[in-house]
Amino acid sequence: MAEYLQHEHDVLVIGAGGAGLRAAVEASAAGSRVALISKSLLGKAHTVMAEGGIAAALADVDDRDNWRVHFSDTMRGGQYLNSWRMAELHAREAPARVRELEAWGALFDRTADGRILQRNFGGHRYPRLAHVGARTGLEMIRTLQDHGIHLGLDVFMEHTIVVLLKEGERVIGAFGYDRERGRFHVFRAGAVVLATGGIGRAFKITSNSWEYTGDGHSLAYHAGASLMDMEFVQFHPTGMIWPPSVRGILVTEGVRGEGGVLRNKDGRRFMFDDIPPLYVNQTANSEEEGWRYTQGDKNARRPPELLTRDHVARCIRREVREGRGSPHGGVFLDIAWIKERIPNSAEYIKKKLPSMYHQFKQLADIDITQVPMEVGPTTHYMMGGVRVDPDSQMSDVPGLFAAGECGAGLHGANRLGGNSLSDLLVFGQRAGEYAAKFAKQNPAGQVNPEALASAERRALKPFDHENSEGPYAIQHALQDLMQDLVGIVRVEAEMLQALERIRELKARAERAGVQGNREYNTGWHTALDLTSLLTVSEIITRAALDRKESRGAHFRDDFPDKDAAYGKFNIVVRKGPDGEVQLIHEPLPPMPPEFQQIIEEMK
Numbered sequence: 001m002a003e004y005l006q007h008e009h010d011v012l013v014i015g016a017g018g019a020g021l022r023a024a025v026e027a028s029a030a031g032s033r034v035a036l037i038s039k040s041l042l043g044k045a046h047t048v049m050a051e052g053g054i055a056a057a058l059a060d061v062d063d064r065d066n067w068r069v070h071f072s073d074t075m076r077g078g079q080y081l082n083s084w085r086m087a088e089l090h091a092r093e094a095p096a097r098v099r100e101l102e103a104w105g106a107l108f109d110r111t112a113d114g115r116i117l118q119r120n121f122g123g124h125r126y127p128r129l130a131h132v133g134a135r136t137g138l139e140m141i142r143t144l145q146d147h148g149i150h151l152g153l154d155v156f157m158e159h160t161i162v163v164l165l166k167e168g169e170r171v172i173g174a175f176g177y178d179r180e181r182g183r184f185h186v187f188r189a190g191a192v193v194l195a196t197g198g199i200g201r202a203f204k205i206t207s208n209s210w211e212y213t214g215d216g217h218s219l220a221y222h223a224g225a226s227l228m229d230m231e232f233v234q235f236h237p238t239g240m241i242w243p244p245s246v247r248g249i250l251v252t253e254g255v256r257g258e259g260g261v262l263r264n265k266d267g268r269r270f271m272f273d274d275i276p277p278l279y280v281n282q283t284a285n286s287e288e289e290g291w292r293y294t295q296g297d298k299n300a301r302r303p304p305e306l307l308t309r310d311h312v313a314r315c316i317r318r319e320v321r322e323g324r325g326s327p328h329g330g331v332f333l334d335i336a337w338i339k340e341r342i343p344n345s346a347e348y349i350k351k352k353l354p355s356m357y358h359q360f361k362q363l364a365d366i367d368i369t370q371v372p373m374e375v376g377p378t379t380h381y382m383m384g385g386v387r388v389d390p391d392s393q394m395s396d397v398p399g400l401f402a403a404g405e406c407g408a409g410l411h412g413a414n415r416l417g418g419n420s421l422s423d424l425l426v427f428g429q430r431a432g433e434y435a436a437k438f439a440k441q442n443p444a445g446q447v448n449p450e451a452l453a454s455a456e457r458r459a460l461k462p463f464d465h466e467n468s469e470g471p472y473a474i475q476h477a478l479q480d481l482m483q484d485l486v487g488i489v490r491v492e493a494e495m496l497q498a499l500e501r502i503r504e505l506k507a508r509a510e511r512a513g514v515q516g517n518r519e520y521n522t523g524w525h526t527a528l529d530l531t532s533l534l535t536v537s538e539i540i541t542r543a544a545l546d547r548k549e550s551r552g553a554h555f556r557d558d559f560p561d562k563d564a565a566y567g568k569f570n571i572v573v574r575k576g577p578d579g580e581v582q583l584i585h586e587p588l589p590p591m592p593p594e595f596q597q598i599i600e601e602m603k
Ligand SMILES: Cc1cc2nc3c(=O)[nH]c(=O)nc-3n(C[C@H](O)[C@H](O)[C@H](O)COP(=O)(O)OP(=O)(O)OC[C@H]3O[C@@H](n4cnc5c(N)ncnc54)[C@H](O)[C@@H]3O)c2cc1C
Pocket: 014, 015, 016, 017, 018, 019, 020, 037, 038, 039, 040, 044, 045, 046, 047, 048, 049, 050, 051, 052, 053, 054, 055, 136, 137, 159, 160, 161, 162, 176, 195, 196, 197, 198, 207, 208, 209, 211, 215, 216, 250, 380, 381, 403, 404, 405, 406, 417, 418, 419, 420, 421, 422, 424
């Protein structure tokens, strides 16, 4: 093992976004020696892009809010496939995690009397998102970093993990490389926390950053852990669509929360046309009522633009397909119209949505205070991930924990906006706490040298094929096919075609070649990312084929209705003995009567 750089810690956290940082802070505070690894520079993890806010029933703006309402909103949003226990823990603990962040220095926007300001967001009954303008993720990362650095974390920036190391059944570390020099590193640890984020880069149009290649999902799967809910990929309804260079960049739901409305090319506000039965009682029945809701009228119900993301995305798609779309294949999102209601609307919009104002001005030369934006769906969030114990966040592989977007359970079939940042805090904290406990009882294990040699051989293979096809063409072909065949609307024939093409791409990826040396070789990095991208793409497709109904973010044109039988289980995926993808229908854990009662009461 002499040729590898070696590191030993109690807890190894892979990923330095909100979940990873929160886990690292907790483990470190519990006395563990913690290593924090990030594919990008510290401070650049995807969480930094989060805009709208953190959902927590603080009841600072509307005193009717409490954890029960948040629990029930989250379950309804997830179409009741969520882990009820995770939804409970999340709703109960999110307020404490937000206040703790404030105590560590996060400066949230305030109400006139000095409490944390909370905004409206899709699927949340009351204004619930604590925010910092449209830069909430930046404030969260900055605060957690400041706090964590003082606890003495060992940070490994621009290091990428390519395989988890095991001793028997237990995970005891990880093997990876540093991007700068291309040197290999062995990290030994008593416990490993995966906090690697999502999978958006498997699709062509996405709001996700380059890091979102599904590494954590793939690392866990190949290490023998189960993944769950992998068919549920969230397509956010509002991404930029023009000019082409910015296609997919997110337009925050906060725009609709502040009164923005969706219109088709005829200027018609089409979201009133189709309100799902689960939401009829909570949705405004006139434009007037919807506007009053956005302005804080407690007697008004929310406008249909704030229905769940899956539904809004499909309504947009319907308008486009039926010929009522905008010039570049989307619809119009209009916040400028509020000048009819507010005298100083331009100032109001710039104050409430500063990032959106600058984003459109700088990237598309559009002044959103004066004219509507053109928007369309973009791949945004992965509900599926590593299956974990709700309380401890440990996967079914001992010593391997997961939190944040690469974990599963809280969101079920669809995530509500704002529930990710709170997920990172609540379950990042829990993962850190339980990983530290596990590491205390299970010190670092013995690494098998043959496992390292095999990981190294595999990682260096692209250099043996210097003159063959490069990795980018394969990556782009995969993104195109996932977008076209396993995207927002799915049918069996297309998904079977997708599986066939993924099989071909896997063969091409095995032969993919790169040139040059190992120092900052982005071609090499992309070649290594292909393993994760292809693994998660196949799993998403197989799970989507298996769910023969439409629910939440998963819409089947050949099975357009919800089927009660499919509401009784999660689809769990494991790697079979011959490397094949095994699917299991795992019954939902029974929900205690008191939680069923909460859901009934909040209907
Ligand atoms: C534009 C945008 C706006 C959003 N706004 C909101 C919002 O307002 N509210 C909300 O709740 N949610 C929002 N979301 C979703 C939310 O931001 C993400 O779900 C969340 O930040 C994910 O955090 P994470 O800690 O799980 O992962 P990340 O923050 O993505 O961190 C992942 C980390 O893992 C590292 N990593 C990945 N693979 C490897 C590897 N192989 N080796 C080593 N390191 C690795 C990365 O470098 C990174 O450090 C938004 C998402 C987007 C795209």
